Amino acid sequence: MDWKPDLSSETPLYQQIKEFIIHKISLGEWAVGTKIPSQRALAEHFGVNRSTVVTAISDLIADGLLEGNTKGGTRVINNSWNLLTASPPPDWSSYVQAGAHYPNQPTIQHINRAEFQEGIIRLGTGELSPDLLPSEQMKEIFAESSTNSFLLGYEEPKGNLYLRKQLAAYLQGIGVNTSPSNILIVSGALQALQLISIGLLPRDSSILLEKPSYLYSVHVFQSNRIKLVGLPMDEDGVLANQIGRYKKGYNASLLYTIPTFHNPTGTLMPESRRQALMNACADEGLPIIEDDAYRELWFDEPPPLPLKARDPHALVLYLGTLSKTLSPGLRIGWVVAPEPVIDRLADIKMQNDYGSSSVSQWAAAEWLGRGLYQKHLVTIRAQLILRRDSTVQLLQTYFAGIASWSVPTGGFYIWVQLTVDVPMQILFERALKEGVLLNPGSIYNRHTGNYLRISYAYAKLHELEWGLKCVAILIRDLVDKKRLER
Incomplete structure (x- = not known):
């Protein structure tokens, strides 16, 4: 209104x-x-x-x-x-x-509305700050479009061929050898999941995933009567030695994983665990959806190669996106998979929206083809390192004694565990009244209610300080009130 x-x-x-x-x-x-x-x-x-x-x-x-x-x-x-x-x-x-499609969780609906209220400090938002988006460079690319014009019509079912060629070359640089015919352009990685859920899996099937996981916060699988089965995690990611037991116990159809800078925990799966995971899934004949949205947001050194880079048996459906690195507004992502899978998903996509934006595909191809994307990534990594370090320092200043966390080596998120007993719904509501929007852990798994997903990617540094200080004060007030009630 x-x-x-x-x-x-x-x-x-x-x-x-x-x-x-x-x-x-x-x-x-x-x-x-x-x-x-x-x-x-x-x-x-x-x-x-x-x-x-x-x-x-x-x-x-x-x-x-x-x-x-x-x-x-x-x-x-x-x-x-x-x-x-x-x-x-x-x-x-x-x-x-x-x-038929499930509504979002009430908390997520609340978050989606509150994100666009004026003056709100967004401490959990999973996207780059407007200050970090390359708006001026994007304007220049479109201004130069007369020398390399784009079409305003529909693209072919798999997406713009030039973009798919550029993506094939880019993916080769991270160990994924594929061809344009094995790539489908989608409107963000979320649409890829939607297509997979309706195009490859029967209703009433089950999929395995990390617990907690971003996938719990969206209903692309649940709305198609597909059950999500959480696998336990440790500091190296999903426990590969549990895959066989869970696969048999739930007759699972595939495994969904975010091995690189996991959402929401920020965990980076090391090489040894990746090998163990691939071996376990190969033994079980269990396909994998690898969501690699945060791969390029590494800080000190590049992460291990994707699971798809070690995939001789074609187990892995590989998802990538430009939403976390270049522009969420472009709505450009991709799926790499065997050609029959790509053909099936492309057919469903044509039935749904007749292809992703041709203008966005042209812009993405220009960023990749001119070498601008790699230069942009260097800048973004440098900015995110500064933001991560500042946020860790703020947590040490304001959250000492009430929370614990690990320092991520890439991505957007710090997974903060509150070590005091606080009613999270009340904390969420009180923070919002103070103009601070939180992402409570319960939206990524109902058993992680004492966690907060803190993002250092979106809010300005002064907003991060004000917001974290405010939340810390609210937490301590709630703890004191509970103590007095006893």
Whole structure:
């Protein structure tokens, strides 16, 4: 909602709010069955006293447009169409609830909305700060497009051929030998997972993954009735010696893993564990989805080669993306897989969106083809090292005695474990009231509620300091309150 009441108007505030809600209902934007925001939320958004909102809502209930109760909130029960027709309009809320795709977890929905509120400090956001995105260079590339023009039409099913050739050359540099015909361009790695979930796996199958994992925070597999089975981790990543037991116990169809700068823990799987994992999966005939989104964000030395670089049996479906390194807005990722798999996924992608943006593919190809991408990575790594070091220092300053963490050697995240007993939902809500947005560990696995995913990639350094200091104060206040209650 971008509307605000006019405080200088002679029309009473409650009447302005009432008319705004009637307008939303009459346009069908708040259809019959819609649960409207709470009185408290409306009052905060409109910048008025709660009593003003209560008056407006009470009038609308009396008019027969809304119905409210203490448990279910306030819902739309009538509209202007309903008064003029013999039958009531559709109950869109029932359609929403009947949809096959699962909704996001409530906390994630809250995070997705709050990220775009003005003045919010985002301590967990998994993307580069706008200050680190190469906006000026991108403008220059498009300004020079007259010498190497791009198409505004559709691309072929697998994606722009020149981009796939550039990716094949780039991948060869990290040990992945492939050809353009074995690469599919997708709209970010998340779309690759979506395509795999509907194109390669039967319903009611199971997949193995690290516990915790980013994959728990999205429902691309669960919405297709695919069960996620968590494998235990240690400081070197997923425990390869457990794969056989879990594969048999759950009749798993494949393994999903982020071996390089894992999301959310930041763990880097060493060479020995990678070899053990590949051997275990080869013994079990278990395919692997390798999500390598953070590979290029290393600090001191390059990480071990991808699992796909040691894949003589074609076990690995390899996912990459430019979202974490160049631009999330380009929405460019890729899948490397055997050609029948690529053909299958490309066919489904054409049915879904008829191909990723041709303009974005052209821009990505220019970055790779001109050598600009590798130069850009050098700059990004240097900036992220400074941010990581500053964030570690801030944690040492403000979180000493209440948390523990490991220092990552790449990626975006520090996986912070609170060593004091704090109700995380209350901490999340209080931090948000102070203008600080957190990513609690529970969204990556329900058993990791005492963790926070802290990202040093997005917020400015002064925002990181203010935000971490604020959260530390809130944690200590909650601990003190709990102690007093005893």
